[in-house]
């Protein structure tokens with residue numbers, strides 16, 4: 001081998017590893033930079049949890065809703081595409097209390113995603129007359145009690161802190177700020193209702209058990225736990241009778257149901273139809289607290305009149 005050839009080999013053996021090193025280290029820098037800025041990908045099952053998660057996660061997370069906005073969540077089932085989409089998330093926020101029975105399908109294919117059950121630590125109420133596979137079922141509508149919603153907010157903060165401990169203070173501050181708003185809402189509901197003489201109201205579906213327990217009210221309902229049910233003629237007659245016995249004047253309906261059922265009952269008793277929202281679907285230009293305040297105003301028409 002002549003000197004020129006030896007020099008060429010030496011040059012190649014030096015240059016190639018060096019260029020690989022430069023490439024590797026610049027790629028590696030990019031990866032590091034990306035992970036510092038990367039937002040966590042979080043999915044929330046349905047509307048109120050989407051809003052709660054967005055508030056706690058703020059700019060650190062990219063949150064999407066699983067059940068499409070406007071779809072009533074009680075009977076929703078994911079498609080294969082929905083399940084595939086869920087697998088790329090860092091964390092999935094669910095209400096829990098069997099409100100998302102489909103989550104077991106995801107758990108069976110992917111054990112690694114953090115599935116955050118916001119009902120952790122919340123004392124549950126049994127569903128009225130609902131037994132499935134010999135097991136008494138619990139009522140899922142915890143988010144409609146602001147006192148329990150505070151616990152859901154803290155659970156979401158705990159979940160985010162678990163997967164992103166570097167930003168623990170940020171998540172906890174966001175949770176604390178919103179908890180203050182929930183405390184104000186709770187105080188307002190308590191104060192406003194304290195002057196009302198009546199306790200009974202007629203909700204459309206069985207969504208206000210926790211709310212009624214918290215504020216010492218009696219929930220009556222047109223239908224059971226699922227708003228898609230249709231009441232029979234006999235049930236309607238019984239409800240009219242009940243409304244008359246309890247001296248009710250407001251028959252409540254919901255955003256996602258046909259108001260006709262409530263209108264028929266209201267006509268029979270000479271009453272009026274108003275909305276009492278279970279806050280299960282998204283409403284444009286509104287939020288959880290505004291909707292709870294509107295619910296309070298509408299409830300007061302029944303309870304304080």
Ligand SMILES: [Zn+2]
Nearest residue numbers: 207225278280
């Ligand atoms: Zn419901």
